[in-house]
Amino acid sequence: AQSVTQLGSHVSVSEGALVLLRCNYSSSVPPYLFWYVQYPNQGLQLLLKYTTGATLVKGINGFEAEFKKSETSFHLTKPSAHMSDAAEYFCAVSAGGTSYGKLTFGQGTILTVHP
Amino acid sequence: EAGVAQSPRYKIIEKRQSVAFWCNPISGHATLYWYQQILGQGPKLLIQFQNNGVVDDSQLPKDRFSAERLKGVDSTLKIQPAKLEDSAVYLCASSSSREISYEQYFGPGTRLTVT
Numbered sequence: 001a002q003s004v005t006q007l008g009s010h011v012s013v014s015e016g017a018l019v020l021l022r023c024n025y026s027s028s029v030p031p032y033l034f035w036y037v038q039y040p041n042q043g044l045q046l047l048l049k050y051t052t053g054a055t056l057v058k059g060i061n062g063f064e065a066e067f068k069k070s071e072t073s074f075h076l077t078k079p080s081a082h083m084s085d086a087a088e089y090f091c092a093v094s095a096g097g098t099s100y101g102k103l104t105f106g107q108g109t110i111l112t113v114h115p
Numbered sequence: 116e117a118g119v120a121q122s123p124r125y126k127i128i129e130k131r132q133s134v135a136f137w138c139n140p141i142s143g144h145a146t147l148y149w150y151q152q153i154l155g156q157g158p159k160l161l162i163q164f165q166n167n168g169v170v171d172d173s174q175l176p177k178d179r180f181s182a183e184r185l186k187g188v189d190s191t192l193k194i195q196p197a198k199l200e201d202s203a204v205y206l207c208a209s210s211s212s213r214e215i216s217y218e219q220y221f222g223p224g225t226r227l228t229v230t
Contacts, residue, residue, distance in 0.1 A: 004157075032215055043119070043206055043221030044158070051216045090157050094215040102171055103215070105157025 002027040002093045004106035012112040019063075019078040021109050023091030026072065033074040034092040034103065035065055044090065050074065061085070086113045117141065119222035121207050127228045133195035136225045140188070140209030146170075147184055148219060149192050150206040158206055164190065165213055194227075202229045 007022035025031055032051045036044040048059025055067040065076045074091060091106040120139040128134050140147050145166050150158035161180065163171040166187040175182070179198070184190040194201055204226050208219040 009155075041223065043208070043223050044219075045221070046218050049216065049218075092157070102160045102163065103158075103219070105159070107155065107157050 002031065002095050002104050004091050004093050004104055006089075006091050006106035006109050008109055009107065010110045010112065012114065013081045015083055015113055015115055016080050019076070019081045019085065019111065021076040021089050021091075021111065023065075023074045023076065023106060024072055025074060025091070025093045027093055027095055029095050032094040033065075033067060034094070035059065035063070035074075035076050036090045036092060036105075038088045038090065038108075040087075047076070047089075081111075081113045083113050083115070086111055119207055119209055119220055121205075121222040121225055123225055124223065125226045125228075127230065128197055130199055130229050131196040133193065134197055134227065135191050135193045136205050136207075136227075138190045138192070138207030138222060140190070140207070141211075141220055144209035144211050144220075145187070146210040146213050146217075147190050148208040148210075149182055149190070150208065152204040152206055152224070154203070161192070170213065197227075197229045199229050202227060 003026045005024045034049045035047040038044045048057045050057045050067045058064045063078045088108045088110050090108050092103045122137050147164040149161045152158040161175045162182045164184040167184045182192045204224040206224045207222045210217045210219045
């Protein structure tokens with residue numbers, strides 16, 4: 001079975017500062033990894049995903065994440081935070097080895113951006 | 116293209132009452148998911164449909180929850196009778212493929228409060 005741990009339920013940064021949201025996973029087989037963003041009263045939107053190939057993945061809105069197998073991590077970063085980045089972010093894992101595995105989500109990290 | 120539609124957006128009921136949620140996926144999407152998102156937690160998959168057949172309902176509390184997807188398009192999720200712990204946001208998502216690497220598109224959700 002797979003699981004996801006997001007370190008820090010709340011992260012606060014200044015506008016223009018680096019954003020770093022941490023995600024560690026557990027999976028018995030090579031995982032597929034995802035980051036989703038959720039704005040208030042809206043559904044989730046895919047930011048980026050890792051399936052196979054290049055371990056540094058670029059997504060929408062300037063976000064990127066790096067898959068590090070040795071550390072079982074998939075941290076999300078953005079060089080410069082913008083006010084519009086304030087939202088809740090979810091890391092998710094699906095067991096690789098099968099294309100049809102279901103997503104298991106972390107508990108989420110609320111990102112606050114202050115001027 | 117139109118997104119995933121859900122209704123109602125909000126529902127308040129008393130415990131032991133019944134409630135139903137409706138989802139209209141993106142046109143042409145064969146795969147449909149229902150998730151439960153309890154406050155402070157990530158979404159948890161309840162049931163997955165491929166066309167009008169159930170692919171995975173392992174986490175659906177079948178003694179009180181039921182779901183159907185007649186004609187492989189719209190879907191309804193029902194709770195009967197509701198318990199206090201069912202208070203959550205119920206998210207519907209759809210995808211063009213069962214393969215996990217394909218993006219799931221989420222609706223805005225139905226926020227259920229059980230009193």
